Amino acid sequence: MHRTLGAVVALLISLVLAAGMMLRSAADAQADTLAGIAYAHASAGAPYRETHLSSRNFIASVWSPSMRTQVPVLVQSPANRNPGAPVMYMLNGSTGGDEGDDWTHATDANAFFAHMNVWTATPIGGAASYYADWRHVDPSANFRFGVVTPRPLRWETFLTSELPAAFENAHGGRSGAGRSRGIAGISMSGTAVIRIAENHPGFYRAVGSYSGCADTASISGQLTLRTVAFVPSGADASNMYGPPGDPEWAAQDPVINAGKLARRTPALWISAATGLPGAHDNLADPRIAGNGSSLARQVVVGGVAEAVARSCTVTLAHRLAALRIPATVRLLPTGNHSWGYWQDEMHRSWPTFARALGV
Numbered sequence: 001m002h003r004t005l006g007a008v009v010a011l012l013i014s015l016v017l018a019a020g021m022m023l024r025s026a027a028d029a030q031a032d033t034l035a036g037i038a039y040a041h042a043s044a045g046a047p048y049r050e051t052h053l054s055s056r057n058f059i060a061s062v063w064s065p066s067m068r069t070q071v072p073v074l075v076q077s078p079a080n081r082n083p084g085a086p087v088m089y090m091l092n093g094s095t096g097g098d099e100g101d102d103w104t105h106a107t108d109a110n111a112f113f114a115h116m117n118v119w120t121a122t123p124i125g126g127a128a129s130y131y132a133d134w135r136h137v138d139p140s141a142n143f144r145f146g147v148v149t150p151r152p153l154r155w156e157t158f159l160t161s162e163l164p165a166a167f168e169n170a171h172g173g174r175s176g177a178g179r180s181r182g183i184a185g186i187s188m189s190g191t192a193v194i195r196i197a198e199n200h201p202g203f204y205r206a207v208g209s210y211s212g213c214a215d216t217a218s219i220s221g222q223l224t225l226r227t228v229a230f231v232p233s234g235a236d237a238s239n240m241y242g243p244p245g246d247p248e249w250a251a252q253d254p255v256i257n258a259g260k261l262a263r264r265t266p267a268l269w270i271s272a273a274t275g276l277p278g279a280h281d282n283l284a285d286p287r288i289a290g291n292g293s294s295l296a297r298q299v300v301v302g303g304v305a306e307a308v309a310r311s312c313t314v315t316l317a318h319r320l321a322a323l324r325i326p327a328t329v330r331l332l333p334t335g336n337h338s339w340g341y342w343q344d345e346m347h348r349s350w351p352t353f354a355r356a357l358g359v
Contacts, residue, residue, distance in 0.1 A: 033100050033124050034059070034072060042070040048166040050075075057110065060121070062166045066154035073163065074104045074122040077171075079115050084172030086180035086357040087119040088206075089159065091189030094228050096127035106287075107343040112350075118359050121167060123159070128235040130225070131155040131185075131192035132252070135242060141235035152239075156192075159183075160200050180357045182206030182266075184349070186342045187309070188228055191216065194254035194270075194316070202264035206353035209270045210345045211305075211337055213312035214254035222249070224308055258319045267356035268320070268327035269349040272313035273335030275303035280340030287340055302336035309337065328352060 039051035039059040047063035060073040078085035090103040103109045103122045113120050128141040134153040141153060168175035183204050185193040190212020197207045215221040222237075222244055229237040241248040250256055261268070281299050282288065288295045310331065317329040330348070335341040353359075 033097055033102055033105060039072060044068075048170055050170075056114075060167055060170075062158075062163050064149075064154065064158045064162050066157045066162065067149040067151050069149040071158060071163070072124045073167070074102065074124060075167075076104075076110055076113060076120045078117045078119055080117045082117060082172075084174065084179075085117050085119055086182070086205075086359055087121055087164075087168060088113075088353070088357070089163075089181065089183040090120060090122045091131060091159075091183065091185035091192060092122065092124070092126070093187040093189060094128060095232055096125045096129070097122065098124065098127055101339070103346075106339040107346065109343075109346065112347065116350075116354070116359060118354075118357065119171065121163075123163065126153070126155050128188075128229045128232045129153050129155050130188055130229065130237075130240065131159060131196065132240050133157055134240045135248075136239040138235050138239040140233040141229060141239070156196055156199065159196060160203060177202060180205055182208070182353050182357055184208030184210070184269075184346070184353075185212065186210045186339075187212065187305075187337060190309070191225075191254065191312075195252055195257075197266060198254060198257045198260040199252075201260060202266075204266050205358075206267040206356040207269070208345070208349050208353065209268075209313075209316075210342045211272050211309040211313075212270075213309055214258075214316040215312045217249040217253035217256060221253075221312070224312075255316050255319050258316065258325065259323050261320075261325050262323060265325055267352050268325070269330075269345075269352055270313055270316060270320075270327055271330035271332065271345050271349075272310040273306050273332035273341060274310055275305075275307035275336050276334045277303070278332075278334030278336070278341065280338060281336065285340060287338070298336060298338050302338045305337035306335065 040049040040061055042049045042061040042063040049061045050058050052058040056077045058075050060075050061070045063070050092102045095101055133156045137152050164175040168179050181204055183193050190209040191214055193207050194209050194214050197204050213224055216225050226237045229235045241252055277299050283290050283295060320327050
């Protein structure tokens, strides 16, 4: 009875989220993140290329052998110009950051990290992918900017092998276990970063999950995940780990597999709010800029989405506590599923991450 009720509630929530996301796509579509930027594309013959935008900011194009395509990455160099400085990988949400909704353009990340001795790297692409290694090709969970791949997505492989090998070796001459690195994500990628850290113990010294939903194998978790994957352009999450009930879903569920984090526990920061209106929900907020419909959508749709994330975050927090795996868990009294609150968490979590990274 409880499972059935939970599934119905999750379905209703998913429909609300889908309606809200579609409304946003129709009414508020932003310019492509890389619109008007002619950057050098990597290829199999030239697997790493850089296009500088300023003295400290550039686009690194990295060739992915597993996906047979290039991936653009927005990069900012460390303040001390140390090529071997730690790297903070920052993943985007369900659009993959394609629509100007990435860490560089939607937050003050560049200004915030301008005085930090750390690289920041934000891959652009991966909409609806959950940054996972997919079983089958799904053209609707793919890249934009004319970049496509005939192969199943291999985002986890790219993030943990191909990107570090290319970027970190180009800057500092070393990758692998000897390099200090962290990873953080929001919403869809807030789910992914926990799974990736579990599958690669010790690879990251710091992991931040802001408003993620680590519960992905349960009935409610499946409905949420499948909705998030479907909304941007119709991706079918069965192409990721198989149909519902396939054992791979449990094998990749971050809550079920939280014990893997005990092997080499990174500095964990996990946060979510209640969905109730907070400091960024007003017409004067720069992201709202006086737009009443944007404010209403952020409060209503963002509130529902954050309530879902809150439930998932509590589930993960209880699991970590039961396993005695240390983590900073922030359950905020107000705030919703939007960039203003994720920017706040980026600021709050950084001192913890800086200590773990040795910055």
